[in-house]
Amino acid sequence: MILLIILILPILTGLFLLPFRSAAVVRPIALAAAVINLLITLTLVLSPLATSYALDWISFLGINFSLGYDGISLIMILLTNLLFPFIILAGFNRTQRNVHILNFLILSTQSALLGVFLAQNAFLFYVFWELSLIPVYFILLIWGGDGRKTITFKFFIYTLTGSLFLLFGIIYLYQLTPGPHTTDFAAFNKLSIPAATQIWLFWILFIAFAIKMPVFPFHTWQPPTYNMASTQGVMILAGVMTKMGIYGALRFLFPVIPQGVLYWQNTVIVLSLIGVIYASLIAFRKSNLKMLIAFSSMAHISLMVAAMFVLNTYAIQGLLIQTISHGVTIAALFYMVSLIKEKTGTIELPQLGGLKLQAPKMALLLLIVVLGSIALPLTAGFVGEFLMITGLFQQSIWFAAIGGLTMVLGAIYMLYAYQRAMLGEKKSVFNKITDIHTLDYLILIPLIVVIIGLGIYPQPILNLFDQSIHITQNLIKPVAEVVSTLAH
């Protein structure tokens, strides 16, 4: 029941908000709902319950409305519910058209994302997967920036293409289950599919996740979409929606088609590492701060994908820490960028400079976030990326070496960008700008606390991961089994 509450609280609040038009009413209520959801999630994290919720839905097609969670879902749910209060907060004190519709869409996105992470039935997963796209599509289409029509369209078609292949894969798996057929994950996990089938099925399933994350060469929708999206839109996209891809891959690929994963393991790792280098190099050349961060996000995600596919415990642990860390960091980064845009009217690096003199507090906070994103020790990014690179190292020293470039190159381009934007001589046009406000503190300080807190003491997340193994089915076991078959 508690899972059902977590799932529907945001969307119900969103529906409740629809008749109100005043921002002063809508925003606090939306925020309150998101905070309550976060608190419920935190109680779940602190004392995991063996709870689930199931309802017959379309029984003749083997579809149940069943919710449940395990360690990996819980981390994703935690991230979603952690970020959404800040995403809603990011809209405060700003003029927005149709604020009630916007907040309704944001809250429905939250519900749909939670649905993706809670679903225990592949069909339900798919429905939520698609549902999460629709409000985001409208957030981008209505509140986006220049060129939103074309870019949103590309984003929409791109992601739906992947999804439809996923749908094919789900139906294929469904008809393989022993009759009466079902789309429950539990039944999928028990399937033993011939290796030859697993090999082609891998791409059918993986392509949806690869587009969502995105993995090179399926990334072309991402940078323009991030660049065009409103602050809240990009925080949702980069902070949470990329993690859908990772979660989906963990949920579908590793337990269901381990042999397919093994077969394509190196291909995907190599593609991801190409993505790391490619995205980092492009980030160097970008003078638009938002584009630069978009590419840096792609580099970090690519490293996470590579780590996911090396199939060892270090890498997976690192991946889960990095999931939270990347989500929080990237949301904070994009928020900072929008602050800079608001204050100076530009995010082109050549036009910025010397902001530190005018707004020292903002510069300091940005520095901390940037350091978190380049994985400096004592930040969560460091723990995550260090564990992932350790994992990659066990697979191949070359993988680790190239993966390590994420950190090296990331440090260079991020610090260089910081230097160009914040340091140097102050430009006279910036004489009037003000430093950050209380609201900005409310958003940035908690996010920074998470970044540093997890960097100093990552054990809670690792514990969560270990504890949850006892309460629900172990998701990593099939991976471990694959590793052990690898050893034989």
Place this chain on the structure above:
Amino acid sequence: MSALIFTIVLGIIVLYLGFIKNKAILAPVAIAGLLISLYLSFQDWGLGSKYFHDMILFDNFSIAFNISMLIITILIFIFGIDYYEDMKLHVAEQYALMIFALAGAFLMTSYSNLIMLFLGIEILSIPLYVLAGGKKYSYRSNEASFKYFMLGSFATAIFLFGIALVYGASATFYLPEIKTFIAQFHGHLPPMLLVGLLFILIGVAFKVAAAPFHFWSPDVYEGAPTLVTAFMSTVVKTAGFAAFYRLLNMGLLPLPIPLEKALWVMTALTLFVGNLGALKQTNFKRLLAYSSISHSGFIMLAMLSQHGSSASVLLYYTFVYSLATVPVFIIFILMKRASERHEELFIFRGLFKTKPWIAVFMTILLMSMAGIPPTSGFMAKYQVFVLSISQGILWISIFAILMAIIGIYYYFNVVREVFTEREQPSVIIVSKLNAALIIVCSIAVVLLGIFVLNIPI
């Protein structure tokens, strides 16, 4: 049977009501009559009664389809109250012709003899030829009527020739007897029989606008009055597919190999032509014509999957497709009136600004047509893919999925227009009835996607 008879009588009554100058009573009488037909149809459920030396068989399959078509026709007639308001003359004929066509459609769902199928197709088609030319002073409408009539009668001739050939080979018109006759050859059919069956299939494929027999449909859909277009793309299509399915199920399954191959090629072609054709359309009615062709492709995929539950999937698909199509046509008419009778896609521009609730419902309806959850259009496509993939038809399923992506592209082109702002917002007037129709249909489209019924037929 009583439903069929009552419907025909109703047609005559409505026709004679035309003599009374008060046209306001036409639609209520027609709707009330159809409601009685609906009640009579429900009475026949489960009886499986046969008539005329077994030439007609009202089994649950035919009753389910009849009910579905009756409901859609009632919706179209309610739309007609507003649509025909400005029309001075011959309104009674419009309603009467549609009721006659509906009677033909009933025959097409319930035949078990090829002659009855022929009669059904003709009774359905001839009123449509007239209806397509309903706008007497419009070149487009005249062209549509003429084209439909020419090609339609040509297709009918081929169809009739096919029946003759089959009769020549098997000496029977009865589908079950043809089935046993075919079975004795174990797949190696004599040429006359094979050609005959192929011609019959061509005749039916023409009615459902399956490629390569689809060329009439964009022109006719565009030229015909919008209400008639709505009728053709919903009721006529449903009848065509019910007839098609019955033909296969009662007479031809398991399909002889050459016919099966021909039908698969037709399915793939239909998907391809429909979706690629729709991609470049700027006229909304043509877009819907091509989209309707592409839906034919998906329905054929379900039909050819030869699975026990194909019939109920077919019913579900055609019903929810029709349910989404009718309000889309209504919204189209509203927008057309608001923008100097243009029919291009840009008439939808700015809809979100002027009438946000219509924009939301339009989005839901187009989502259903594109097959995006949580709408019933998605569940329909999902069930089609479940059928085809379960039968191991993987390549065509993958092809259909690629085509579905193209479908999403052109439907969302319209959605994009809806949410684009416009310099001078147009004034949209919505009558209460139309508003109610749009709302009820849209909600039904969503609810049917969440509570999926599985009617065993």
